[in-house]
Amino acid sequence: MPRVQKTPAGAVAPRRSGPLEDRRSAPERPAGGPSLCAGAARWDGTLRAGEGRSPVFAPVRPAGQEDSVSDDDRTRWDARYREGGGAPGEPSAVLTALDPLLPRRGRALDLAGGAGRHALWLARRGLDVTLADISEVGLGVARTAAAREGLALRTVALDVERDPLPAGPWDLLLIFYFLERRLAACAAELAPGGHLVVVHPTRSNLLRHAHPSARWLLDDGELPGLLGEALEVVRYEEGWLEEGHHEARLVARRPGVAAPPR
Numbered sequence: 125m126p127r128v129q130k131t132p133a134g135a136v137a138p139r140r141s142g143p144l145e146d147r148r149s150a151p152e153r154p155a156g157g158p159s160l161c162a163g164a165a166r167w168d169g170t171l172r173a174g175e176g177r178s179p180v181f182a183p184v185r186p187a188g189q190e191d192s193v194s195d196d197d198r199t200r201w202d203a204r205y206r207e208g209g210g211a212p213g214e215p216s217a218v219l220t221a222l223d224p225l226l227p228r229r230g231r232a233l234d235l236a237g238g239a240g241r242h243a244l245w246l247a248r249r250g251l252d253v254t255l256a257d258i259s260e261v262g263l264g265v266a267r268t269a270a271a272r273e274g275l276a277l278r279t280v281a282l283d284v285e286r287d288p289l290p291a292g293p294w295d296l297l298l299i300f301y302f303l304e305r306r307l308a309a310c311a312a313e314l315a316p317g318g319h320l321v322v323v324h325p326t327r328s329n330l331l332r333h334a335h336p337s338a339r340w341l342l343d344d345g346e347l348p349g350l351l352g353e354a355l356e357v358v359r360y361e362e363g364w365l366e367e368g369h370h371e372a373r374l375v376a377r378r379p380g381v382a383a384p385p386r
C-alpha cells in the first residue's frame with residue numbers, strides 16, 4: 125500500500141486493477157472531458173513518440189490487434205476536437221484548486237491531455253510541459269493555442285496502449301479523465317519530489333449517469349491501490365464531488381527533494 129500523508133475524504137479500501145481492456149479512455153464521457161475552449165503561443169516543436177521514450181508502458185496488445193481499436197479512438201477524438209472549433213477549453217477547477225500544491229518549475233507531462241486545456245494552464249504557470257495524446261487534431265489545437273499565447277509546449281502523438289511513456293524524469297504527471305491503471309510504472313518516471321495527479325470517475329457514477337460505461341471506469345476505492353510502493357499519497361478524495369459525478373481524485377508524490385532549478 126502507498127504511504128498516506130493526509131487522510132482523504134471519502135476514501136475506501138483500494139482494490140486490485142481490473143482487466144486490460146479497462147485501461148483505456150472514456151470517449152463517450154459527456155462531462156469532464158475536454159471542455160472545448162481557448163488558450164495559445166510559441167510552439168517549440170512537436171516531439172514524436174519514439175523520441176526520448178521511457179521503457180514504461182510496454183505494448184499491452186500484440187502488434188496487429190491494437191490498430192483497429194486505437195484507430196477508432198483516434199477517429200472519435202479527432203472528430204470531437206474538430207467540433208470544438210479549435211478551442212482547448214478551460215482547465216478543470218479540480219486542477220486549478222491544486223495550484224498551491226503543484227510545482228511551478230520543472231518538467232510536466234499531461235498524459236492523454238487532449239486539446240491541452242491543462243497543459244496550457246501548467247505552461248502559463250512556468251512549467252516546461254509535454255502534452256501527449258492519441259489525437260493529432262487535439263494536439264494541433266493545443267499547439268495553435270500555445271503559439272497564440274507565446275507559450276512553449278511540446279506535443280507527442282502516442283497511443284498509450286502500444287507506445288512507451290515519453291521519458292522522464294517528470295516533476296509533474298497529470299492524468300485527467302483517462303483510465304490508466306499502470307500508475308506504479310508511471311511512478312518510476314517521476315523525479316524525486318515529483319507529483320502525480322489523477323482524476324477519474326468510478327463505478328458509482330453509473331448510479332446517476334449511463335456514460336462512461338463500466339469498462340471505462342475505475343472501481344470504487346481502486347485508485348490508491350494502483351500506486352504501488354514508490355509514491356506517498358498527498359491527497360485523496362472520492363465521492364459525489366462535483367457536478368453530480370462520482371470521481372476519484374488523487375495527488376501523490378515521489379519521496380525525495382526536488383532538484384534545484386536548471
Ligand SMILES: C[S@@+](CC[C@H](N)C(=O)[O-])C[C@H]1O[C@@H](n2cnc3c(N)ncnc32)[C@H](O)[C@@H]1O
Binds near residue numbers: 153239262282302
Ligand atoms: C476524456 S478525454 C480527456 C482529455 C484531457 N485529459 C482533459 O481532461 O481535458 C480522453 C483523452 O484520451 C485520449 N486518448 C484516448 N485513447 C488514447 C490512447 N490509446 N492513447 C493516448 N491517448 C488516448 C483522447 O484523445 C482524449 O483526448
